[in-house]
C-alpha cells in the first residue's frame with residue numbers, strides 16, 4: 449500500500465487552498481481559549497499518534513473541546529478507521545517520514561472530502577511538511593506543540609476544508625452542466641454546423657434561425673452559439689412562443705409600464721431588456737401571433753422598442769436566435785407567417801438534419817450518453833453491443849437525439865450487464881426496427897410462388913401500399929409522408945414516380 453518514491457516536484461505542486469502555517473511554539477498546555485469555544489460545535493477527530501503520552505494529552509484536549517476522538521497508533525489501523533468513520537479532522541503523525549503515512553494523508557484528501565487533515569512531524573525538516581501539504585494535508589505542525597495551538601490549527605483546517613469542499617462541489621456541478629451541453633457528432637453536416645457556430649462568435653448581433661425536427665438539438669446549438677459568443681459575460685434568455693398565451697407574448701418580450709393594463713401594478717422589464725448584452729432565444733417562432741410578427745420585425749431592424757403602454761424608446765444590444773420545427777417556407781406561402789420576417793430571420797440559417805440522416809452519429813452520441821448516464825447512475829457500463837448498434841443504425845428515430853437520450857438512460861438504469869444489448873431498449877416510434885429476416889418471412893407468408901407478375905412489379909405493389917398508408921397518415925401532406933417513411937421528399941417523389949410507372953396507376957394522389 450506504500451508509495452515507493454515521492455518526488456519533490458510533485459510535492460511542490462501548487463495547492464491554492466492549503467496554508468503553509470508556521471510551526472507552533474510551546475506554551476500554556478491545557479489553557480481553555482476562545483478557539484476552544486469556536487471549535488466546540490465540531491464533532492469527530494481521528495488521531496494517528498505512536499507516542500502514547502502525546503496522544504493522551506491531545507485526546508484530552510480535543511475531548512474538552514467536544515470532539516469524539518478515535519486514537520490509533522499507526523497508519524495501518526488508521527486506514528481501517530477511515531474506511532468506516534466519518535471524521536471532521538484527521539491528525540496524522542508522520543513518524544520518521546515514512547511514505548505510508550503520506551499515503552494515508554493522500555488517501556484521506558482524495559477520497560474523504562469532508563475530512564481535513566493535519567500532519568504532525570517530529571524533528572524532521574520542513575521538506576516533510578511540504579510533502580504532507582502536497583498530499584493534501586491542510587497544514588502541518590512540528591512537535592512539540594501545545595494542544596492549545598492545535599485548536600487554532602484544527603479550526604482553520606476544518607474551515608479551509610469546507611471552502612475547498614464547496615469549490616469542489618461547484619466545479620462538479622459546472623462540469624456536469626458543461627457535459628450536458630456538449631454537442632457530439634462527426635457527420636459532415638454536424639461538423640459544418642459546428643463551424644457555423646464558431647464563426648458566429650465574431651458577429652454578436654447577427655440574427656440566426658435554427659431549423660430542425662423536434663429533438664435534433666436546436667436548444668443545444670442555440671446555447672453553443674451563446675457560449676461561443678458571450679460565454680458567462682452575457683445573459684441567455686429563452687422564450688417559448690408556443691408555451692405562452694398569444695396575448696401575453698408581447699408583454700413577456702417587451703415588458704410593460706405601470707398601469708398599461710389592468711393588473712399592471714408595477715413597471716416590468718421584458719425578456720428583450722433582460723437579454724441586453726447576450727442572447728434572446730425565441731423558440732418555436734412559427735407560433736408567434738401574426739400581429740406581433742410585425743413588431744418583432746421592427747425590433748430586429750434597430751434593436752429598439754417600447755414597453756407595452758410606454759412612450760420611451762429603449763435600445764438594446766443582443767443577438768436573437770429563433771428556432772422552429774415547422775416548415776416555415778410553406779407557412780409563408782399559406783400566409784401564416786410574414787414573408788419579410790422570415791427573410792429577416794433567415795439571414796443566417798442553420799438546419800439540423802434528423803438523426804436518421806446523420807450516419808453513425810447515433811453511435812457516437814450513444815457512446816457518449818452511455819458514459820454520462822453510467823456515471824450519473826453509478827453503473828459500470830462499458831458500451832453497447834454490435835447487435836444494438838445495428839438496431840440503432842436501422843431505426844428512423846422520429847424523436848431524434850431526445851429519443852435516443854431517453855432510451856439510453858432507461859437502458860442504463862435497467863441493465864445489470866457491462867454492455868447494453870437489444871433486450872435493454874424499447875423504441876418509442878412505430879415498433880422495433882428489423883435487422884434480421886425473421887419477421888420479413890411472416891410478412892411474405894401469403895405470397896405464392898412462382899410470381900404472377902414480374903419481380904419489380906410485384907415489389908412496386910408493396911411499395912404502393914406502404915406509400916398510400918404514409919400519405920393517409922400524413923393527412924395528404926407528402927413532405928410529412930416522406931418523413932414517416934424516413935426518406936427525403938426528393939427520394940419520395942422518385943419512388944412515387946417509379947411505382948406509378950410499374951403499377952400502371954397512380955400510387956397516391
Ligand SMILES: Nc1ncnc2c1ncn2[C@@H]1O[C@H](COP(=O)(O)OP(=O)(O)O)[C@@H](O)[C@H]1O
Pocket residue numbers: 628629630631632633660661662663664665666667668669813849850853
Ligand atoms: N449532437 C448532440 N450531442 C449530444 N446531445 C445532443 C445532441 N443533440 C441533441 N442532444 C440532446 O438531446 C436533447 C434534445 O435536444 P434539444 O436541443 O432540446 O432539441 P430541440 O430543441 O431541437 O428539440 C437535449 O437533451 C440535448 O442535450
Ligand SMILES: [Mg+2]
Pocket residue numbers: 663666667731
Ligand atoms: Mg427545443
